[in-house]
Amino acid sequence: MPATVKTSVPSANDVLMPETLLKKRRGDTKAREQKAADRVEAKRAQKNKRRVIFKRAEQYVKENQAREREEIRLRRAAKASGDFYVPAQPKVAFVIRLRGINNIAPKPRKILQLLRLIQINNGVFVKLTKATQQMLQLVEPYVTYGEPTVASIRNLIYKRGYAKVNRQRLPITSNTLIEEHLGKYGIISVEDLVHEIATAGPNFKYANQFLWSFKLSNPNGGFKGKKFTHYIEGGNTGNREGDINRMVKLMN
Template sequence: MHPRPRKVLQLLRLRQINNGVFVKLNKATLQMLRIVDPYVAWGYPNMKSIHDLIYKRGYAKVNSRRIPITDNSIIESALGKYEIICVEDLIHQIHNVGKYFKQATNFLWPFKLNNPSGGWTKKTNHFVEGGDFGNREDQINNLLRRMI
């Protein structure tokens, strides 16, 4: 792999295969996603997908340690000053890309997902060519459901 896409993957906190993160889509991140397009599948998740990811695969980053999100006290102690006191507030902040989106996503450890049930269809082709990588828009929800 060329060093440039490798560096962009590290900036996006995607250091392992089948990892997932939430990213605010703006001009800068769109350019970054174009660079790593052949290596990632991305899209716009709905509220249910975000909910399932956080409840089933969600881990918090507290003092640089990976801690499972078992109750709201972990969230309140770390994000209480940002008006996020429970898991539902965290989900709402991420789904609506609120003003504390960056703090909410940095609080979450990158999600470790499984291979999709049924496998990848054509991981060497772009999504618009019938493959798996690239911008899936709303179809990312189907992929996430198979990977959780």
Template sequence: MEDEETKPLPYVRETVLKKRKTNEDWAVKRRERLGARKNRGKENSKFAIKRPEEFVKEYRDKELDLVRMKHRLKLRRLPADNIRSKLLFVIRIHGSKDMHPMTRKILNKLRLRQILTGVFVKANEATLKMLVSVEPFITYGYPNLKSVRELIFKKGCGKIDKERIPLTNNDVIEQALGKFGVICLEDIMHEIATVGSHFKEVASFLSPFKLKCPEGRLRMKKKPYKNGGDSGNREDQINELIDKLN
């Protein structure tokens, strides 16, 4: 039987080859045009002149964000005793549009400076107050052991000298957290999952997890999850979202 590697290549007409080459050149030029158009749009947006009514609307939207924040804090009392788990995973799902500076300050304190970043936090009164304050811009819930493991092993990065370092070497972990008895990825996972005595140090060492946007555009509603939206506490259902974004 003739070896497949010795078989001659199939004959392709010259017109077909030329057409392929033309299509490839056209595709390259089209990508270049689209890229140039996108860059021009970004540059033009930097110098776009806002109308006075746009400034007024932007100011009113930000003030409305502050009013709603105060309203939520006044109506909702969330003592830590009512929380089913000490561990929460928080994901930022909205940008800074219509955001009051106070909201941005709280999100920065939670280390959620970008959309689709997530952090592990300990459920206590102070943390719950912050989460309620910025609820339209985040979603959170109780991560299970599988979610904790996959997040840390797949996307875990440590922060050393303000740089993100992938956790591919246990020497890096031991150097940063060895004094707390944490010397490997399994130790980090255990400390996070059990909300151990050194949870704060380990959670601070972990950089915010950068989650991926699923296929198609991610459309998250600021309406509370319990009312058919996407923001706020989704309890155990957070694990489905983590699977989708991990």
């Protein structure tokens, strides 16, 4: 009996696909797998970054506490030996503009522009050097300033802090914005920014330029005494040293 050869007839489900479509499907599958892997890697990197931020924040707290304890120890030692304790000169001042544009001489007006104190109740951080101290003396009738505490700096940045990016005023809503513009200086979070300002660190200039000048409100209860009289005469202008923190609290 002669052998019979069976030929398979393609069914409707065995439709041949073009090679281009197969390549596209393989490419899409590979892209999905790569995207999933990138997502996992991004989550891991974000977790590690948060851990670094928390460790830095804890370190800053310990440094501030150690500094406060050392200052208390020095005060007690000086008192016990009958001496006077003279604290170190402040490194940073917070300056608030009190007077408008009327009746301001050209030189103080220019200094106020250089300090970015364009409007009434604008506030900025200034690193105290010989040059900046001379500038502040020239504009004392128009501003008030003093040494801010770490708590005041933190409250200002968290509550009133805005970033200056491409001449735009952007709210600081996340650490990502800070890392994008200050990450190359080792500043990746708000706490890093606070620490750099408070300690007048090596990158103070870039950190301060990143911050838009603070727009404060009039103090609760109004100004005490005459607004344009010097602070030591019962007014509000000039150097008020540590009492600037009370003024910041009233205006923040």
